[in-house]
Amino acid sequence: MRAFLAPCILLCLTLLPLSTQAQFNVDFGGGSFDVxxxxxxxxxxxxxxxxxxxxxxxxxxxxxxxxxxxxxxLYGSSISWVxxxxxxxxxxxxxNVTFTAGKAGETQTLQAILTTPEGxxxxxTNTISPVYLxxxxxxxxxxxxxxxxxxxxxxxSMINATAxxxxxxxxxxxxxxxxxxxxxTVLEGGPLRGGYKVxxxxxxxxxxxxxxxxxxxxxxxxxxxxxxxxxxxxTVHFYEVSSLFGVKPxxxxxxxxISGNTATxxxxxxxxxxxxxxxxxxxxxxxxxxxxxxxxxxxxQVTLQKTSSxxxxxxxxxxxxxxxxxxxxxxxxRINF
Amino acid sequence: MKRPIFLIIATVLILILxxxxxxxxxxxxxxxxxxxxxxxNFNNETVVETPPxxxxxxxxxVAVDDARLQQLTTTPVVGYQIIQPTPTSTALxxxxxxxxxxxxxxxxxxxxxxxxxxxxxxNTSDATISPNGEFVVITSGSGGRxxxxxxxxxxxxxxxxxxxxxxxxxxxxxxxxxxxxxSTPDGNTMVVKEYNPTTNTTETxxxxxxxxxxxxxxxxxxxxxxxxxxxxRYLEGALYKFADGAISRTxxxxxxxxAISDKNSVLYSESIQNSYKTTIFxxxxxxxxxxxxxxxxxQCAVLKQNLSTLICSSSxxxxxxxxxxxxxxxxxxxxxxxxxxxLKTGGFKGRVVFSDTGRELNISDIEINNYNSLVLIKNKLxxxxxxxxxxx
Numbered sequence: 001m002r003a004f005l006a007p008c009i010l011l012c013l014t015l016l017p018l019s020t021q022a023q024f025n026v027d028f029g030g031g032s033f034d035v036x037x038x039x040x041x042x043x044x045x046x047x048x049x050x051x052x053x054x055x056x057x058x059x060x061x062x063x064x065x066x067x068x069x070x071x072x073x074l075y076g077s078s079i080s081w082v083x084x085x086x087x088x089x090x091x092x093x094x095x096n097v098t099f100t101a102g103k104a105g106e107t108q109t110l111q112a113i114l115t116t117p118e119g120x121x122x123x124x125t126n127t128i129s130p131v132y133l134x135x136x137x138x139x140x141x142x143x144x145x146x147x148x149x150x151x152x153x154x155x156x157s158m159i160n161a162t163a164x165x166x167x168x169x170x171x172x173x174x175x176x177x178x179x180x181x182x183x184x185t186v187l188e189g190g191p192l193r194g195g196y197k198v199x200x201x202x203x204x205x206x207x208x209x210x211x212x213x214x215x216x217x218x219x220x221x222x223x224x225x226x227x228x229x230x231x232x233x234x235t236v237h238f239y240e241v242s243s244l245f246g247v248k249p250x251x252x253x254x255x256x257x258i259s260g261n262t263a264t265x266x267x268x269x270x271x272x273x274x275x276x277x278x279x280x281x282x283x284x285x286x287x288x289x290x291x292x293x294x295x296x297x298x299x300x301q302v303t304l305q306k307t308s309s310x311x312x313x314x315x316x317x318x319x320x321x322x323x324x325x326x327x328x329x330x331x332x333x334r335i336n337f
Numbered sequence: 338m339k340r341p342i343f344l345i346i347a348t349v350l351i352l353i354l355x356x357x358x359x360x361x362x363x364x365x366x367x368x369x370x371x372x373x374x375x376x377x378n379f380n381n382e383t384v385v386e387t388p389p390x391x392x393x394x395x396x397x398x399v400a401v402d403d404a405r406l407q408q409l410t411t412t413p414v415v416g417y418q419i420i421q422p423t424p425t426s427t428a429l430x431x432x433x434x435x436x437x438x439x440x441x442x443x444x445x446x447x448x449x450x451x452x453x454x455x456x457x458x459x460n461t462s463d464a465t466i467s468p469n470g471e472f473v474v475i476t477s478g479s480g481g482r483x484x485x486x487x488x489x490x491x492x493x494x495x496x497x498x499x500x501x502x503x504x505x506x507x508x509x510x511x512x513x514x515x516x517x518x519x520s521t522p523d524g525n526t527m528v529v530k531e532y533n534p535t536t537n538t539t540e541t542x543x544x545x546x547x548x549x550x551x552x553x554x555x556x557x558x559x560x561x562x563x564x565x566x567x568x569x570r571y572l573e574g575a576l577y578k579f580a581d582g583a584i585s586r587t588x589x590x591x592x593x594x595x596a597i598s599d600k601n602s603v604l605y606s607e608s609i610q611n612s613y614k615t616t617i618f619x620x621x622x623x624x625x626x627x628x629x630x631x632x633x634x635x636q637c638a639v640l641k642q643n644l645s646t647l648i649c650s651s652s653x654x655x656x657x658x659x660x661x662x663x664x665x666x667x668x669x670x671x672x673x674x675x676x677x678x679x680l681k682t683g684g685f686k687g688r689v690v691f692s693d694t695g696r697e698l699n700i701s702d703i704e705i706n707n708y709n710s711l712v713l714i715k716n717k718l719x720x721x722x723x724x725x726x727x728x729x
Contacts, residue, residue: 197525
C-alpha cells in the first residue's frame, strides 16, 4: 500500500500546478496578463498557449494565431475561437486562425475555448494591442535639389534611422527604450533610453536587415519590427543647364543635340554618398575619350562649344572616392551638333 | 574740208556745249515742278498723299482667347499665382521668371503682359506668391548656398523690397491670410513655421521628428497639415497628421507613398509589387476606395469651396513600374490629360486630352483659383506656364 501511495502522491504533486495554471493571473505592474501569454514570451515556456505571428502586429495587419497544445490532458478537445466576444466563424476545431489586428490604441482579446470530451472547459486568452512602429530611413546620399524624392543607400554610405511608435493618438519617442540591430550586430552598444534615432553604415551586399525593439522602462515589450534595407549603385544623369534660367530637370538620355554654338551640361550623381560628392578624389570629364579640364568652379558641370558645323562626339563623366567610402559612378552621353 | 576750218568748227561747238553746261549747273533749277513732270491728273483733281502717323509700339501681349488650353509663357517659371479678388473681377496671373526672379503680370482679359518687378535675384530656383500678390518668397542658389528672400512689391516703382529669411528653407506655402508657411531643417528634424510678412514675425508651429519630409499644407497655420517621408519606391513611408497641437499617425502607409488631401479625404499612391496603385482614404470613417487610375499625387490640386474634388493629371495606360522615382528624376513624362476626381466616390469625370496642342505636356504644380474656373499648369519639360479654363 505504501508503495502504491508514494507514486500517487508524487503524481498529484506533479499535476496540481498544471490544473491551476489557467486560473493563475499575475500583475507585473504594466498590465495584467495570464500565464499563457507570459509563457509565450519565452520565460519558462508552458505546454499550452496561444502564439501570434507577428507577435507584435501593426494596426490592420493580418495576424495568425496558433494554439500550442502539447498537453495530453486536452487530447480530443473541441476548439472554439472568440475575438472580442464574437465567435470567429469557420474556425471551429482549427488550431490556427487568421484575423485582422484592430486600430492603434485599441485592445483586442482573443480566446481559445477548449472543451474536453469529459465536458470540462479551459479558456486560453491573449490580448493584442496594436501599435505602429515606423522605421524612417534617411540615407546620407545625394540627389539634386529639384528631386522630390528620397535618396537611397549605397554600400558604405551612412543611414539615419528614426523609430516612431504610435498608438494612434500620440507619437512616443523619448520615453521608451530602444534596441537597434543591423543583422546580428547590436548598435550603440545595447538598449538606450530615448534612443529612437540611430546612424549606421550600409554594409556590403545587396541588402541588410535593420531591426528595432521598443520597450517600456520596466521591460514590457511595446513593439518590434525588422525591415529590409536595399542598397543601390550610384548613378549619374545628365541635365542641360541654361546660364540664365538654370537647370532643366529633364534627363538627357543617350544623346543631346546642341542647337546653338555652346551648351552647358551638368552631371548629377544619384545616391552617391554625400561625403564623396562634396570631396571626391576623382572627377573626370572626357570628350571622345580624351580628358578635358572644365575650367569652371563646378566640377560637375561642363560647357561645350561647337568646333564645326555638324558632327557628334562622346561625353563621359566619372566621379569616385578612392580613400574612404570607396564608391563612385560614371556615365556617358552622345553629343550631336 | 581744210584742216584749220575743221578745228575752228570743233572748238566753237565745244565752247557752246561748255557754256550750256555751266548755265544748267548754275541756273537750271525749275521754279515749278510741273515744268519737269508730266501731269497724269486726268480729271484735274489734286490728290495729296500723306504718310501714316507712326503708332506707338504696343505692350507685349499673350494670346488669350476662348481656347481652353493656352500657353502663357515661353520662358521657364518657378512660381505663379492667380490674383482675382471677386469672381467677376479681371483675373491676373503673376509669375516669377526662373533664373532672374523678375515678376510679371498677365491680364487674362486683354492678354497684356507687364513686368511688375525688375529686381534681379540671380539663380532664382523657387518662388511662392501670396494670394493678394503683394508678397513673394524667392529662393535662389542650391544646396548649402541656398538663400531665401521675402519680397514686397513697391507701390511706386517696379522694384522689389526684399528682406532675407535667414534660414535654410525646404518648402514654402502661402496661406489664405497672406502669410507663409515654411519648413526648415534643424539637425535631424524639420521645423515648420509661419512667417508674417506684414509684421516680419515668425512663429514655430511644430517639429517633424525626421528631416526628409514632404508636407501637405493646410490653408492656414491653424489648419490640419499632413506630412510624410519623401517618397522612394524602395523605402517605406507613412502619413502623419498635425492637428490640434499634436502629431498622430494615420493608417496610410506604403513604399513610395505620396499623398494629397482635402479636409476629409486623402488620395495617396504607393508602389506595390511592380505596380503603382492609387487609393482614396476617408479620414473620418477609415474607409478606402481603390482608384482605377494610377495617379501621381503631385500632379493633383484640390478644388476650392469644399467640393471634395481633385483635379489631376494622368496619362498611364500601362503604369511604369519605376514610379514615382523615374518621374522625379525627369526620365519619364506624365500628364497628357486632366480630369476631376470625386474623393467621396472615387469616380472621375471631365476628361480632357491635350493631343490637339501638338505639344507634349508633363503636368506639374497645378494651381487653381478660388472660383475653380482657372487652372495654372507648369509643363515640367520646359517649365513654361500654361492656363486651362475649367468648366464644370
